[in-house]
Every structure is written in structure tokens, then in C-alpha cells.
Amino acid sequence: MNSALRRKQIVYAARQVFSRKGYHAATVEDILTEAGIARGTFYLHFKSKREVFGVLLGSFTSALEMNIKRVSTTPDAPPVLDQMMGNVERLLTILINNLDLTRIMLHESRGIDPDFDRKLGEFYDNVLALIQLSLKHGQEMGVVRPCDIEVASHVVLGSVRQVMEIVIGAKKRPVSADQLGRALLDLLAGGVFVRA
Amino acid sequence: MNSALRRKQIVYAARQVFSRKGYHAATVEDILTEAGIARGTFYLHFKSKREVFGVLLGSFTSALEMNIKRVSTTPDAPPVLDQMMGNVERLLTILINNLDLTRIMLHESRGIDPDFDRKLGEFYDNVLALIQLSLKHGQEMGVVRPCDIEVASHVVLGSVRQVMEIVIGAKKRPVSADQLGRALLDLLAGGVFVRA
């Protein structure tokens, strides 16, 4: 079989397994069974269990990062607010459409390996930086309230992360990305409490 | 040595070790060295490495839960908003004052054991329920905007969780709970974006 194809097959099997049992509880054996291949074959394509996990996690965070568009302030660009809303909506859509990977990223990727912790940290830092950039532009444009931008970026990211738990927790009835996005964006826009 | 005291000593040593290396990387050996005791002594007081972790995690989540006060709506109670703010501030204070445990809870406690995952899930569910209760009261009092309460509760919790990453990341310079709390509460109150 084509090497690239085989890799994909293994990554896919690993995705199922990690999603089902978590990284530590999952054994290489589980992945082999899921993929229907032999032990040696696995190590022919990946250096280690960790590597597959890294690939899985890395490609997901990449996909996410690629969908966060830098806000543009050129005259013909859409309103900054719309761009920011678009980012959140796009992320939610990807996350909801890949709930297994989302679960892995949110619940299973910490404490496996200092390397992953660092990578994941960098991912979140990048996301935060992008959010902060957006917010700065937004403030310049007057569409973002004067506020502590660092904290605000964490509020946005944290809200998105936590809100995903609703979707993860909802076993059978899938949650609509649209509806959830609207509710979330409404809150991010207007705040929770009534302004004093 | 008194048995209760010894237990505390072991839990304390484990806390150091788990905080330093994470649950999986930490060995019982590490805990023994940290506590300066023999293998048998450890197992005299705890059934397993998992159990110590459970105690550590459980007592922290208990402490947190105990500091979330149900909002009171009796005539002589303080304003609901103040009560909610108080809860957030109290939590932030505990979290910041126990950064190692906070790190363990946020980064290290998933995927160790289905049991812990469940317990932690319950903890977050409880917290969310309390937040939702507060928000409902708040809406009745007119101090909370009409909004999707479930999503709003996740926004609040997610914000607190994510904001703690700022503190965890800030290695040397300790972040002031007060300052952070104010910034966070300002955002939760007023929202991030300017209302359309």
C-alpha cells in the first residue's frame, strides 16, 4: 500500500482510539486492531505512539489556526466586527464537525509529554495573539470597548473552549453550530451582567 | 508519627511532585523521596498513587465549591450582582493562592482515570448549576441581561478557567487577584464587543 495512504489509515485509526479511550488508556495494540495492521507496520510509519498523537493534534490545531483570518483594515474589507464574528463561527463549525478531535484536544492532550504541552501552549498563544490583534484593531475602529485586551482575549478563548463542553456533553442530540454561535456571540458582544 | 499527620505529609509531598512533573510522569518513588519515607509507609496510608491524587483533587474541588455561595434574595441580602462578583473574586483568590493545585486541576487531571474524569465533570457541572442559579436570580432582579443562561454560565466558567492561564503562565511575577478580578468582571459585565 502507498505509504502516504497507510499513514492516513493509521492516523485515522488512532483518532478513533484516542477519542474513545484517551491517550494513556489507549495502547498501541488498540490502534493496531482498529487499523487492522501488524505491530511492525505501525512502527514502519511512525516513530512512536506519541508521534501519531502529535500528528493528530498538530494537524487539528493547524486546521484551526488556518481558519482564523487576520482581520483586515483595508478600506474594502468587511467590518472588523463581522470578521471577528466570522472567525468565531468558523472555529465553532470546525470544532463541532470534529467533536472527537475536539474532545482529544480539550481533555486528553495535557500532561502526556512536555513537548505536546509546549506545542499546545504555543497554539493557544497564537490564537490569543490573533484575538488580541483583532481586538486592538477593533478598538482603533471603535467597535471594541476599551478594556484589558489580554484578559479580553482570554475571555473569548475561554468562552469558546468551555462552550464546546456543551456540545461534547450532549451525547445524542447534536448541537447546532449556528444557534450556539449566535448565543455565544450575543454574550461576547453584550456581556453577561447588566452594565452598571 | 500520627497517622493523620503522616497522611497530610504524603499528600503535601505528592502535591509538590504532581505539580512539578504531572501525574503520569510522577512515580511513587518520587513521592517517597520528596516525603522522605519508605515505600511501605506510603502504601500504609494510601491504596495507590491514584488515591493520593484523588484526595488532592477532591479536597481542592471541595474547597472551591465551598466558596461558591448560593446567591440570596432575601430583602436584607447584598445586591445579587455583588454576590456574584464576590463568588468570582473568592474563587480567583483561592486559585491564585494555590497555583500548583490549579495547574494540576486544569492541566493534569483529565485522562488519568475514568473515575476522576467523572468526578471532575460533576464538579464543573455543580459549578455551572450554581452559576445558572445565580443568573436566573439575576435576571429576575433585572441585573442580568436576557440571554441563554446555559451558554452564559459556560462563558463565565470558561472565562475564569482561561484567565487562570495568564497567572499560571506568569512564572515569576505573581498576578494580583484583585486586578485580574476587576478586569475580568468588567468584561463579564460589559461584554467584549461594542453592542451593535
Add this chain to the structure above:
Amino acid sequence: MNSALRRKQIVYAARQVFSRKGYHAATVEDILTEAGIARGTFYLHFKSKREVFGVLLGSFTSALEMNIKRVSTTPDAPPVLDQMMGNVERLLTILINNLDLTRIMLHESRGIDPDFDRKLGEFYDNVLALIQLSLKHGQEMGVVRPCDIEVASHVVLGSVRQVMEIVIGAKKRPVSADQLGRALLDLLAGGVFVRA
């Protein structure tokens, strides 16, 4: 408490425990619980778990050996056959009256310790020697058939040992020593098969 008394108490507790769980499955903890004493107290009176077992086993084999009377051939002694029968009957009686110890001796005392294996081997060798002596006298008196005395002694001993399994196996209904003895002696006397 009197030291000798305490020893007896411990030995008695150990007897219960060993009988119930066997030597290996029994822990010192079990004995402590059964005796209602503390760990240190046990080791104050016995060097080790093995020692208590040794005492238990030794005193039982001693009691048994003491009840095997050397056959007397003085003119006024009872018939040799009666003396031999008496020995078997006495042994059966003791064994049946101390089924727990019998069980321990027959089922639990091998493979614990080379020392015990040796001691037990010596015990059986002694018994065999006594039987052989009896048989020799018996042959001289014409009450024992000409036969391979060594093998015959093993037949006698083996029969007694195996027959005890009936009693051990009979959980509730106690087997009468008398009845069993008679059946056994009948067989030892007349053989199983009809002589060609």
C-alpha cells in the same frame, strides 16, 4: 499476660487461620485479628510466621508419634495384631478429633520451607519405621503375611492418610472414627482383591 499463655493464644489463633486459608494465603495480619493482639506482640513471642506454623505442626506430629506404641513382644503383652490395630485406631481418633490440624498437615505443610519438608519427611519416616517394626514382629509371630515390608508400611500409612480425606471432605456430617477404623482395618487385614 503470662508469656506461656500468650503463646498458646497465638498458636490457637494461627491454627484457626491456617486451617481456614492455608499457610500462604494466611497473613500475619489475619492471625493478629484472630488473636486480637498487636503486631509487635506477635513478634515478641515468635520469631516469624514460619515459627508458629512449625510449633503447630511439630506439636501435632509429636502428639501423633506419641500415640504410636511400639509393639511389645513380652509374654504378657496383648496380641501383636491387637497392638497394631490399636495404633491405627488411636491415630484415626486423634486425626478425626483435630480435623483442622489434619487438614493443615495433609494439605498445607509441603513446599513452605525446606526445613518443614525435612521435618515432615522425618515424621513420616519415623512412622514408617514404627510400622515396619510392627510388621517385622508380626511376621515373626506369624500374624503378618510374608510380604515386602517396606511397601506394606507405605500401604498402611498411605491408606490412613488417604482415608482421612473422606473425613475432611465430609463437611457437615462427621464421620465416626470407629466405623471408619473398622472398615479400614478390615481392608488392611483382608486385602482388596480376592486372592488368586
Add this chain to the structure above:
Amino acid sequence: MNSALRRKQIVYAARQVFSRKGYHAATVEDILTEAGIARGTFYLHFKSKREVFGVLLGSFTSALEMNIKRVSTTPDAPPVLDQMMGNVERLLTILINNLDLTRIMLHESRGIDPDFDRKLGEFYDNVLALIQLSLKHGQEMGVVRPCDIEVASHVVLGSVRQVMEIVIGAKKRPVSADQLGRALLDLLAGGVFVRA
């Protein structure tokens, strides 16, 4: 190496080790050294030290059981007595030719595991049942004396078991199965004592 072959090799090594040191004193390490394999290899083929022992014991008792032929009473069958004698002789031959396993079965297999105790109990019960069947047929044919069949079966089994101790004890000079069998059968036929 072929998996079945490797299993056999391990069982064989275990047999040597158990025979030399007894079950409890034997460590898995000993078996590894004897077999010249690595720790993991052992556990690749067996779940535990107990399992290998079980296999060893089980295959030996099976071999023994398979060599106890039900007595046939068809007209053209050999005399019942000859069939019974044949059984005893066949057993003795196997036991003597596998003295190490015999030693293990007689001296080392009690108290290791309730499971083994039960299995061994069942084995002896089966053997006893077969003996009893033979004796019943023998009585009907008039070649077995009227006697308590249950006790008689224990006398036969016990004699065989105990007589094996002669062979086990005789370190260097191997005992002839033939000679021993003849002496034993002579005694089982004619009894020890002269009939009153």
C-alpha cells in the same frame, strides 16, 4: 519461534524450576533464566506464573486420567482383575517416568491457589470414582471381596500415592516400576495382616 513451540519450551523450563525449588520459592526470573528468554516473552505466552503451573499440573493429571481405563465387562474383555492391575501398573509407570511432575503433584500443588486445590480435588475424585466403579464390577464378578467400596478406593489410591514416596525418596537408584507394582498389587490383593 513458533508460538506453540515457545510455550512448550517455557512449560518445560518451568517444570525444571518448580521441581527444583518448589512453586513458591521459584520466581519467574528463575524460569526466564532456565528458558533463556526475556521477561516479556514469558508474559506473551502466559498470563502468570500460576498459569504455567496450572498447565503443567493439568496436563499431567490429564495424562494420568487418560491412562485409567474403565473396566470392561463384555464377554471378550480380559479378566476384571487384570484390567485393574493394568491400571495400577500403567499409573505407576507414568509416575515413575515423570518423577519430577509426580513430586510437584504430591508435594507442591496444595495451597497455591484455591483454583488448583479444587482442580486437584476433582482429579482425585475422578480417580476414586473410577476405582469404585472397578471395584463394583469386581464384586459383581466375585473377584473383589465384599467390603466398603469407598474406603477400599481410598486404600488403593492412598497406597499408590504413598508408595510413590519410596521412589521419590530414592535419589539415585531408580526403582523399578515392575517390581514395585508387583509388591504393591500383592498387598492390595492379599492384605497386610493375616486374616483372623
Add this chain to the structure above:
DNA sequence: TATGAATGAGCTTTCATTCAT
């Protein structure tokens, strides 16, 4: 004499990874 907390050697077992076929 009595206590029970402390000890630590040594056990069984797991599982990611290697390597000869």
C-alpha cells in the same frame, strides 16, 4: 510486656519499542 507505624526487599505485570524473517 505491648503497641502499631515504619520498613524495604522482592514480587508480578505492562507495554512501547525493536528486529529477524
Add this chain to the structure above:
DNA sequence: GATGAATGAAAGCTCATTCAT
């Protein structure tokens, strides 16, 4: 490329024994 038997480091844990009080 593919296989799967073999590896062995490293883990968690038990329990007979010791010792300070």
C-alpha cells in the same frame, strides 16, 4: 513494505519483619 515474536525497563504493590515509644 509487512509481519509478529521478542524485548526489558520500569511501574505499582504486598507483607513479613523491625523498632521507637
